[in-house]
Amino acid sequence: MTSESNQPTGRRTHVLFDVDGTLIDALDNQRRVWRTWARRHGLDPDEVHRVALRTRPVETFAQVAPDRDPQECLAALHELEDEDVRSGVYTAFDGAAELLSRLPSASWALVTSNYEHRVRGRFARTGLPVPALIVDAAAVGEGKPSPAPYLSAAARLGADPRDCLVVEDAPSGVLSGLRAGMTVWGVNTPHAVEGVHRHYPTLREAVPDILAFASAGRGSR
Template sequence: MILPCAAVLFDVDGTLVDSTPLVERAAREWAAEYGVDADEFLSDAHGRRTADRVADFLPPGQVAEATERLDALEATRSDGITALPGAVDLLTNMNGLPCAFVTSMDRAQLRTRTEVAAIPVPPTVVTAEDVPEGKPDPSGYLRAARRLDVDPAACIVIEDAPAGIAAGRASGATVLAVRTSHPPGALSAAHHAVEDLTRVTATPTGLRLTTARSVAMARVARSVTRRGGPRG
């Protein structure tokens, strides 16, 4: 399947980078300090700005300080950060198709996690500091499209979390979900879904999606070619 587009707007954490062990350890330490139920906090934290999630649990007067504390706990660690399957290959083979990152992380977190995971970062990046509202608000995706000088409706947003999918849809983009952090049922609002980015390749005018079956068939075809062709 080919999805035509003028640009691709990538979420980062959970889509390109897996930092789940680091985030969970920091959140549990933070939650104990602030008397917050860690499991409840983590249940809807993924894909959202830290300040927005903290505001769900603490009074307005404590949000800024508590957010800084959680950000500091995450910033001191880099253990467990890895690139998700297919991320590096896709980003290094965009074939001239413009792209941007739109993340709920701040700039320091983005820099640390992409460096540790060896993720190439495009020139256009929108972080938590750049928008008045975080996902599911579409501000980040709309800003990225403006910076790339493309119509948001001509973009593909790649996301892994419900809040990000909602943001992408609200921007008018086509949303492609990757099933890297949530079960399929949680991603049903996306227009399309794939297991991970190994199923995605870029062309100058869009993205090509492959299914598990087509990938398996391609492997068989390559194997047959190496053996010199099928026997009759």
């Protein structure tokens, strides 16, 4: 685990979670959806998935299928993703259920690049509790790594960004949280993503510290 010596303000704290890769293991599902999409468009599935891992869908289409209508591409992708929510196999990361069930109900939210109906479907499949606030792709004009998604969550919670903890697994999400002026902890990666204030190889290892942050708002970041 790595850390910085930043000190929280001692005011009311909130925890903002990414979803895929942070709370729910959806990597195989994402790979399967993108590869199916690629095959239907006569493209290299491995190359398409490689690009999709680091860009938003419309940016992926621009790179791998610049001659295709991006809205048609997006509609086909959404159809595949919705079907995967209905029929795919999802697993919550170890510690996710315990963590979310123990957090004060008004102290946390989800901030995702996916859409709310899919998040709710995945949470229903895995038995995870759903918070009152989900900031999804439709809620903001700019997605991660823009700070907009996390700043929107803080504003809707009535929270000072300095009192928010972001829990992420991906570089774009980490950068989004940092640009929003929040504390950012990384989970579920063997090595720390650049910029995180703390790194935990697994979500399970982060659970005690996340609960402490949420309940006390004191101690080191």
